Every structure is written in structure tokens, then in C-alpha cells.
Amino acid sequence: LENIAVKRPELLAPAGNFEKLKIAVRYGADAVYLGGRQYSLRAHAGNFSETELAEAVLFAHGHGVKVYAAANIFAHNQDLQGLAHHLRLLREVGVDGVIISDPGVLSMARQTVPELPIHLSTQANVTNLASARFWADQGVRRLNLARELSLAEIREIRRAVSCELEIFVHGAVCISYSGRCLLSLYLTGRHPNRGDCAHPCRYLYRLEEEKRPGQFFPVEEDSRGTYIMNSKDLCLLPRLGELIEAGADSFKIEGRMKSTYYVGGIVRLYRAALDFFLDQGSRAELPAAYFAELSRIGSRGGTDHFLTGPPDGSDMLYDGITVRQEYGPAGIVREGGPRPLVEVRNPITVGEELEYLAAGLENVNARIEGMETLDGQPISRANPNQLVRLFLAPPARGWEPLGLVRKRLT
Numbered sequence: 001l002e003n004i005a006v007k008r009p010e011l012l013a014p015a016g017n018f019e020k021l022k023i024a025v026r027y028g029a030d031a032v033y034l035g036g037r038q039y040s041l042r043a044h045a046g047n048f049s050e051t052e053l054a055e056a057v058l059f060a061h062g063h064g065v066k067v068y069a070a071a072n073i074f075a076h077n078q079d080l081q082g083l084a085h086h087l088r089l090l091r092e093v094g095v096d097g098v099i100i101s102d103p104g105v106l107s108m109a110r111q112t113v114p115e116l117p118i119h120l121s122t123q124a125n126v127t128n129l130a131s132a133r134f135w136a137d138q139g140v141r142r143l144n145l146a147r148e149l150s151l152a153e154i155r156e157i158r159r160a161v162s163c164e165l166e167i168f169v170h171g172a173v174c175i176s177y178s179g180r181c182l183l184s185l186y187l188t189g190r191h192p193n194r195g196d197c198a199h200p201c202r203y204l205y206r207l208e209e210e211k212r213p214g215q216f217f218p219v220e221e222d223s224r225g226t227y228i229m230n231s232k233d234l235c236l237l238p239r240l241g242e243l244i245e246a247g248a249d250s251f252k253i254e255g256r257m258k259s260t261y262y263v264g265g266i267v268r269l270y271r272a273a274l275d276f277f278l279d280q281g282s283r284a285e286l287p288a289a290y291f292a293e294l295s296r297i298g299s300r301g302g303t304d305h306f307l308t309g310p311p312d313g314s315d316m317l318y319d320g321i322t323v324r325q326e327y328g329p330a331g332i333v334r335e336g337g338p339r340p341l342v343e344v345r346n347p348i349t350v351g352e353e354l355e356y357l358a359a360g361l362e363n364v365n366a367r368i369e370g371m372e373t374l375d376g377q378p379i380s381r382a383n384p385n386q387l388v389r390l391f392l393a394p395p396a397r398g399w400e401p402l403g404l405v406r407k408r409l410t
């Protein structure tokens with residue numbers, strides 16, 4: 001491979017629940033990360049019961065995909081009860097690594113399940129090579145580096161330690177050091193270090209004078225308001241080649257709380273981009289089709305965050321909480337074939353154009369000619385969660401179970 005003298009890095013995807021895990025596997029993840037119900041930072045991610053955890057590992061391993069389990073809470077004393085049991089369970093179901101940020105949890109894991117590889121969570125904020133060496137000396141197999149690092153710093157850390165390095169390449173970022181922020185707890189009672197952040201850094205803020213309660217004065221950056229702490233989402237899609245060259249072992253996508261559609265679309269896109277760089281060389285330029293595909297999946301803007309240097313105003317979203325989406329999910333294929341059975345996500349009507357997300361970056365377009373309910377009743381409109389059989393023109397080609405279908409939003 002031109003310019004590349006390192007091994008093939010892993011694409012690591014979020015699996016907020018079993019369905020998202022299957023979708024991530026289907027669209028090309030090499031590994032997934034998930035949480036159990038108690039010790040994971042993503043309280044609202046759906047998460048896995050003990051039985052589901054075992055099934056998930058079996059499914060992933062059956063497809064050659066690794067599973068890492070998050071136990072990355074900052075534990076209080078009462079959290080330690082049951083922790084040893086949970087760690088043993090992770091070992092028994094056969095996860096390939098446990099993600100930890102708390103030094104106490106780490107030392108309990110080393111005592112209880114010494115054979116289970118430990119991955120240090122980004123919550124531990126490894127921002128320098130001395131810190132990387134420290135954690136490597138604690139027996140950590142993999143470091144998920146802080147998101148607040150430049151490419152030069154990543155390279156220096158690579159030279160300083162031999163353990164695996166994992167880099168976040170896509171998804172939401174905090175305006176504080178990852179997750180080290182209590183804004184959500186103060187404003188909403190939802191605890192960010194328990195995975196329950198309400199993202200108040202994205203809110204619109206106004207000024208109130210104490211003797212005029214209820215009168216809010218706009219603090220205007222522009223006529224749309226003041227989103228002073230509202231960062232764009234991280235997107236290192238065009239920088240993957242440089243990160244491969246820098247010696248990263250794993251590229252991680254954020255988003256255990258994100259939708260199935262988002263997870264499938266982003267995994268497919270990063271799979272294709274990673275394969276592109278591995279094939280074409282790390283200095284190759286990513287073709288425009290990749291960015292067009294990114295805009296169809298939707299994002300909250302795109303920033304390379306600290307990779308080139310400290311972020312500035314251009315890395316923020318000052319004019320609103322979201323970015324308008326042109327495309328959205330239409331459904332998930334439950335049964336393939338020329339007349340596929342689809343579970344609907346957004347309302348669809350006869351005459352509408354659909355787009356099926358095939359392998360690579362191929363999108364297969366088809367028009368809905370007719371729809372039927374499960375008991376064979378023809379319908380002209382289907383609503384979210386409804387199972388419908390689609391008659392398409394041209395007839396569906398290569399639509400497979402767990403394939404994603406999208407549509408242009410009006």
C-alpha cells in the first residue's frame with residue numbers, strides 16, 4: 001500500500017441496542033461497543049440485559065465482529081457492589097474487552113477478570129504521552145485518546161507507547177473535556193457522568209435581569225439567537241488517511257443513543273472511506289460522492305475539532321440547534337426479494353421515490369407502485385412501525401433483511 005506501512009485499523013461502531021448492533025455489523029463494522037444496564041455511561045441507549053449481552057456477543061462473533069462492553073461510569077461507593085459480578089459476566093459471555101474510565105473500577109477489573117483486555121475510555125482524558133505511558137503501565141491494552149488532541153500529538157503518543165490507540169472519528173463532542181461537565185445535572189437533573197446528558201450546551205441562552213423576572217433579553221450573535229456553547233459534530237471522514245498513517249488502531253464512531261438509520265448510514269460511509277484510503281493510499285483525496293452521502297445521512301455540521309489545531313468560531317453552530325436534513329429514514333427491510341417487506345419509519349405513500357442503501361456507497365432508487373398490509377389489503381399510505389409489502393418500479397434488486405431505506409423529506 002502506497003504511503004501506508006501500518007496494519008489495517010478497525011472500524012468500531014456504537015450498538016445502543018441489539019438491532020443497532022445487527023445493522024452496524026451488516027454495514028461493515030469490525031467491532032461494536034455496547035453497555036450493560038448498570039455500569040455503562042449511556043443510561044438511555046437502550047442497553048443490554050444479561051441474556052441479550054450473551055446473544056449479542058454470539059451474533060457478533062458469528063460474523064467475525066468483536067464486542068467491547070462499556071463499564072465506564074465514575075463509580076461511587078455503592079456502585080462497586082455488584083461490579084465484580086458484572087465483570088465476571090462480561091468475561092463469561094466472551095466480550096473482547098471492557099471499557100473503563102475510573103481507576104478504582106480498573107483495579108477491580110484487574111483483580112477480578114485479569115484475562116479480560118481493558119480499554120481506557122475517552123472519559124479518562126488521555127491528553128499527553130506521560131498520561132498514555134501511565135495507563136499503559138496499569139495494564140491497559142487500548143487507549144481511547146482524548147478528543148482534544150491534534151494529529152501531531154497523536155503521532156507523539158503513538159511513538160511513546162506500544163498499546164493500541166483508538167480515535168473518535170465521528171459524532172457529537174462536548175464543549176468541555178468529554179463528559180466532564182455538570183451543566184446538565186444543574187439545569188435538568190440529568191447526570192452526564194451517568195450517561196444521561198440532556199445536552200444543554202446546545203440550548204439557546206438569554207439574559208434575565210434579577211428585578212425583571214420573566215423578561216428575557218436576547219444575547220444576540222445574530223438574529224437567530226445565541227447558541228454560545230453549541231459545537232458542530234466531529235467529522236474526520238477526509239482525515240482517515242492521515243490517521244491511518246499516524247498509526248491509529250481503531251476508528252470509533254460516537255452514538256449509542258443515535259438512531260438505527262444514523263448508525264447504519266455512518267458505518268457504511270466510514271467502511272467505504274476506510275477501504276478507499278487503504279486501497280488508494282493515505283494521501284489520496286476522498287471523492288465528492290462521500291461528502292454527498294454524508295449530507296444525506298445528516299449531521300450537525302462537521303468539525304475536525306482539535307485535529308488541525310484548537311477549534312474556533314467556525315467549529316460552532318451559532319444559528320440553531322440542528323442542521324436541516326434533506327433525507328430521512330423510510331424503513332428497514334424485514335424480508336428481502338423483489339417485493340420486500342419493510343417496517344416503516346417515516347410515513348410513505350404510493351408514488352414516492354425510495355432509496356435503498358446497498359453495499360459500498362451504492363444507492364438503489366425505486367418508486368413505490370403499490371403497497372399491501374400483511375393480510376394483503378392494498379393501501380396508499382403507510383405509517384411508522386407498520387409492516388408493509390412494497391411493489392416497486394424497477395422491482396427491488398438486492399434488497400436484503402436489515403437493509404435501510406430512506407426518502408427525501410418534504
Ligand code: SF4
Binds near residue numbers: 173174175179180192
Ligand atoms: S452538556 Fe454538553 S458539554 Fe456538558 S456533558 Fe453534555 S454534551 Fe458534554
